[in-house]
Amino acid sequence: MAINLQKGQKVDLTKGNANLKQVLVGLGWDTNKYDGGADFDLDASAFLCDANGKVQSDADFVFYGNQKHASGSVWSHGDNLTGAGDGDDEQISVVLEKVPANVQKIAFTVTIYEPEKRGQNFGMVSNAFVRIADEITNQELIRYDLGEDFSVQTAVVVGELYRQGAEWKFNAIGSGFSGGLAALCKNFGVNV
Amino acid sequence: MASVMQRGFRDKLEKHVNISDKLTVEMSLNGDAEYDYCCFGVDANDKLSDDAYMVFYNQTKSPGQEIIMSRNGAAAVFEINLSRLPSKIVKLVFTANIDGAGTMKNIRSFACSLKKGGAEALRLDMSGANFSSEKAIVAVELYKKDVWRINCVASGFNGGLSDLLKSYGGSEVTPPPQEQQKAAHKVxxxxxxxxxxxxxxxxxxxxxxxxxxxxxxxxxxxxxxxxxxxxxxxxxxxxxxxxxxxxxxxxxxxxxxxxxxxxxxxxxxxxxxxxxxxxxxxxxxxxxxxxxxxxxxxxxxxxxxxxxxxxxxxxxxxxxxxxxxxxxxxxxxxxxxxxxxxxxxxxxxxxxxxxxxxxxxxxxxxxxxxxxxxxxxxxx
Known part of the structure; x- marks a missing residue:
């Protein structure tokens, strides 16, 4: 049973759940049923950050333009441009033990592609969700409903996986931003 | 002072109005065409499973009078009582469409407001510049997800009323294969x-x-x-x-x-x-x-x-x-x-x-x- 986390809530992931080796971040949404507007193109991204919450290089930003981290620990399964299909439309995998030691946390974000140009925001998208699951057992751990919670925003920091000693925890940040992916890149120290 | 809604705006209704009271949703399209207004009461699958909950000029009241439509000049006024709706109705979709020629690009203005006791709580204002070839607009949706919420859709369909009927589907016949392309124009x-x-x-x-x-x-x-x-x-x-x-x-x-x-x-x-x-x-x-x-x-x-x-x-x-x-x-x-x-x-x-x-x-x-x-x- 997935937990609907409250904003700011922190939960243990690996503690007491030593079998959790590979985490899947799934993002899903419905296609735009109305005429006149563009397709809804939502993107899931991951920022591999140091202790200061910044990427060490632009290569630590895994997204549709850089689908696999050099360490092989984090990769995106591909870029869905419309939301067509059931279940997850985009997915990112994390193999916890492969994450480089200097990476203290991995922030997951969901953004709308070209929000200003297309005049779009999360409130226009139907049934947008992000979920975090154990990829091996496919057990869902955490789930967010983006449409209800983020309305007119165009970028959301869903949460972050972070190290605490030898364990991994999850912090449900749930912060919405305007300005799409570019605003988030700036926040995490990626040069755009 | 009414809060202004933009496309995509969503919020809990109770933050803006007391939903135990009667609410009104008012819509008015201003332009050179004839305009019709409608409220679709749909089920959890977004379908009009009961045609009696399509409230429009030909059927101005829902069965329990939970939705009552009237005209106030050019505006359509829907008086609604959410608490009395049958539990199968989980969303009210408020629409406006052009009857005849023209598209929403040509309208002068479109306004939709949510009122309680005559006082405007939420308001949407649009003009032709916000649209292109649409002949029908979905203005707002009031929907129940744990609690009653509002979503300002302000988007539409090029096929007008028949596209609305197609989208909410309740009164659509399943067409025999050779007539499928005309399915949108059937009641x-x-x-x-x-x-x-x-x-x-x-x-x-x-x-x-x-x-x-x-x-x-x-x-x-x-x-x-x-x-x-x-x-x-x-x-x-x-x-x-x-x-x-x-x-x-x-x-x-x-x-x-x-x-x-x-x-x-x-x-x-x-x-x-x-x-x-x-x-x-x-x-x-x-x-x-x-x-x-x-x-x-x-x-x-x-x-x-x-x-x-x-x-x-x-x-x-x-x-x-x-x-x-x-x-x-x-x-x-x-x-x-x-x-x-x-x-x-x-x-x-x-x-x-x-x-x-x-x-x-x-x-x-x-x-x-x-x-x-x-x-x-x-x-x-």
Whole structure:
């Protein structure tokens, strides 16, 4: 049973759940049923950050333009441009033990592609969700409903996986931003 | 001071209004076309599972009066009582559409507001610049997800009202394959339901075409035998001057379109294998001379197996969505089925009411509907 986390809530992931080796971040949404507007193109991204919450290089930003981290620990399964299909439309995998030691946390974000140009925001998208699951057992751990919670925003920091000693925890940040992916890149120290 | 909504705005309703009170949603389109407004009460699958919860000019109240529509000048006012809605209705969709030519790009303004006790709580303002080729707008949705919420959609469909009907789906017939591309222009009637044909502004109703189509049974398997059913389309008519009659292939009473009774039957499709079926045409320009028309079908040859025939009558006009009357009661062994009653409304248009009542012959039909004619047996 997935937990609907409250904003700011922190939960243990690996503690007491030593079998959790590979985490899947799934993002899903419905296609735009109305005429006149563009397709809804939502993107899931991951920022591999140091202790200061910044990427060490632009290569630590895994997204549709850089689908696999050099360490092989984090990769995106591909870029869905419309939301067509059931279940997850985009997915990112994390193999916890492969994450480089200097990476203290991995922030997951969901953004709308070209929000200003297309005049779009999360409130226009139907049934947008992000979920975090154990990829091996496919057990869902955490789930967010983006449409209800983020309305007119165009970028959301869903949460972050972070190290605490030898364990991994999850912090449900749930912060919405305007300005799409570019605003988030700036926040995490990626040069755009 | 009303909060301004933008496209995509979502919030809990209780943050803006006390939802135990009566609320009103007001919409007004300002431009050069004719505009219609509608509220669709849909279920958890976004479908209009109960047509009675489509509130619009032809049906201004929902069954429990939870939604009541009125006009205030150019504006449409929907008074709603969310707490009284049946639990199956989880979303109210408020729409506006253009009746006739033009697109939303050409409008001067569109406003939608949520009010409580006359005071505006939330407001949306748009203009033609916000749209392109849309002919229908979904303004806002009030929906229940744990609590009642509002979503400012402010987006639309290029296909107007028929796209709205298609989207919410409740009154859509499942079209036979050859007619699928026209599916958007259909409204299926329920038994006893009555609608008025839409009249184009300033011109006559034009020709009204009633089409009867049915399925001919194919061969049942390799060794099966095909057994055909022949359905005949026919009608009883009553003119304003008191003259009455029947139009049917039986007795070769095919009628006449340009002189009384202004109703005519096309050729007889004996097998049902023609994709088009049978046609009864009514001259809408002479509506003022016609009182009522009772459209019926009967089985001329073959066993009364209505399920196998799976007959459908479609009433088409130039400007109305097609009206579908499906003969969806199959139990009767009677050979005649009264399909629909068309009645003159103020010499302007016809109402169409779905009957689907079975009788053992024309005479019995006549009596049941008070036509009062003399009957004798005839042959084709």
């Amino acid at each position: 299926e009637l329920k038994k006893g339901q009555k609608v008025n044909l839409e009249k184009p502004h300033g011109v006559s109703l034009g020709e009204i075409v009633c089409n009867l189509n049915w399925t001919q049974k194919g061969k049942a398997g390799f060794l099966g035998k095909a057994k055909s059913i022949d359905l005949d389309l026919a009608c009883l008519y009553e003119l304003k001057n008191g003259s009455k009659g029947a139009i049917q292939a039986l007795g070769s009473s095919f009628g006449n379109l340009s002189s009384p009774p202004y109703i005519a039957l096309d050729g007889d499709d004996r097998t049902g294998s023609s994709a088009d079926g049978e046609f009864l045409r009514i001259n809408g320009a002479r509506i003022s001379e016609i009182k009522r028309i009772l459209v019926f079908t009967f089985i001329y040859d073959g066993v009364a197996n209505w399920r196998e025939a799976d007959a459908v009558v479609t009433v088409k006009t130039l400007s109305s969505p097609d009206i579908i009357v499906h003969l969806d009661e199959y139990g009767s062994s009677s050979i005649l089925c009264a399909i629909a009653m068309l009645e003159n409304i103020n010499n302007e248009t016809f109402s169409v009411e779905k009957l689907v009542q079975f009788y053992n012959g024309q005479e019995e039909l006549d009596k049941a509907h008070g036509w009062g004619m003399q009957w004798r047996a005839g042959r084709k």
